[in-house]
Amino acid sequence: MPSTAPIDPAAVEARLTQLGASAVAPIEIGNIRFDYVFRELCRQNSCGFYGKNLMCPPYCGEPDGLIDKIKTYTAGILFQTIYPLEDSFDIDGWREGSKVHDDVTLKIKKYMGENYGPQYGDWVVHSNEDCKICPECMVKSGGPCRFPLLASPSLEACCIDVRALCEKHGLRYINGENTVTYDGVVFYK
Numbered sequence: 001m002p003s004t005a006p007i008d009p010a011a012v013e014a015r016l017t018q019l020g021a022s023a024v025a026p027i028e029i030g031n032i033r034f035d036y037v038f039r040e041l042c043r044q045n046s047c048g049f050y051g052k053n054l055m056c057p058p059y060c061g062e063p064d065g066l067i068d069k070i071k072t073y074t075a076g077i078l079f080q081t082i083y084p085l086e087d088s089f090d091i092d093g094w095r096e097g098s099k100v101h102d103d104v105t106l107k108i109k110k111y112m113g114e115n116y117g118p119q120y121g122d123w124v125v126h127s128n129e130d131c132k133i134c135p136e137c138m139v140k141s142g143g144p145c146r147f148p149l150l151a152s153p154s155l156e157a158c159c160i161d162v163r164a165l166c167e168k169h170g171l172r173y174i175n176g177e178n179t180v181t182y183d184g185v186v187f188y189k
Contacts (some may be wrong), residue, residue, distance in 0.1 A: 001132075003017070004090055005150070007116055007123060007188045007189075008043060008185055009026060009075065009077065009188075010079055012112075012186060012188075013026070013077055015111055015187045016077060016079045016108060016186070018112060019104055019107040020081065020100070020103070020104035020107065021079040021080060021104060021108075022080050022082040022175075023079070023080045023082065023171050024077055024078065024079045024080075025077070025078045025093050025169040025170050025171050026075065026077055026078075026169070027075065027076040027077065027078050027165065027168075027169045027185065028075065029070070029071060029073055029074060029075060029106075029187075030074060031165075031168050031169070032070065032160055032161075032165060033120055033160075033161040033165065033168075034067050034158075034159040034160060034161070035159055035161050036063060036159055038156040038157070038159050038160070038161070039057060039063045039156075039157065039159055041156070042056065042057040042156065042157055043057060043058075043085050047129065047130070049130040051139075052137065052139060052140075053130040053137045053139055054131070054137055054138060054139045054144075054145045054151065054165075055130060055131035055137075055151050055152060055153045055154065055157070056130050056131075056153070056154065056157060057157055059139060060153035060157050061153065062156075063158070063159050066153060066157065066158040066159070067158060067159055069092075069124075070095070070126075070158055070187060072189070073123075073124070073187035073188055073189055074188070075187075075188060076185045076186060076187045076188065077185065077186045077188075078141075078165060078166065078169055078171060078183065078184075078185050079104075079108070079183070079184050079185070079186070080166075080171060080175075080181055080182065080183050081097065081100055081101040081104050081181070081182050082175045082179050082180075082181050083096065083097030083101070083179065083180050083181075083182075084178060084179055084185060085097070085178045085179060085180055086178065087179070088178065088180075093180065094180050097180040097182060098128075098129065098180075098182060101127065101128065101182035101184070102127070102129075102132045103172040104184075105125060105127045105184050106133065106150065108125055108184070108186065109150050110150075111138055111151075112125065112186065113149065116188075118149050122188060122189045123186060123187060123188040123189070124152055124186075124187050125135055125152060125184060125185070125187075126152050126153060126154065126155050126158060126160075126161070126184060126185050126187070127152070127154065127155065127183070127184035127185075128154055128155060128156070128182045128183055129154055129156075129182075129185065130154065131151045131152070131153075131154075132147055133146075133147050133151055134147070140183070143187050155183065155184070155185065160185075162183050165183075165185075166183065
């Protein structure tokens with residue numbers, strides 16, 4: 001049974017690290033820089049997922065609605081996974097790093113749900129890239145999302161400037177040569 005207690009930011013930060021986050025930092029919602037250029041990059045299919053995932057544009061919601069929703073939260077915790085690469089051309093390493101980040105993000109969502117109730121109430125977790133909870137997104141069959149309490153749009157689909165967010169809150173957007181960094185945020189009230 002989920003707790004009805006308010007979210008304890010210090011406890012959540014500690015737990016994120018235990019669940020595999022490489023770095024965490026508290027954030028202020030007012031310090032988030034939103035930029036519609038990121039949605040334009042989505043529309044141009046720069047990542048290859050436009051129209052192929054329910055948590056990606058055009059299905060995930062209009063930018064203004066997503067931004068307004070994020071602004072209803074009072075604070076957040078930025079988390080990163082930093083994954084080592086053999087070299088800067090290690091495509092398999094990038095993919096493996098993305099999978100590790102997705103696994104960490106799912107663990108975080110499950111932890112939040114078990115301890116603070118269903119997502120989209122007092123909290124939500126957004127992360128980089130497309131949703132990968134299901135092996136095949138229901139968008140292909142025209143069906144609804146199978147896991148609406150676990151799925152969420154990417155930070156970029158919400159027009160969040162992740163580089164600026166990292167820099168504003170003391171985390172490096174790029175964590176050195178031969179690494180790949182993925183980011184996520186636990187937003188809460």
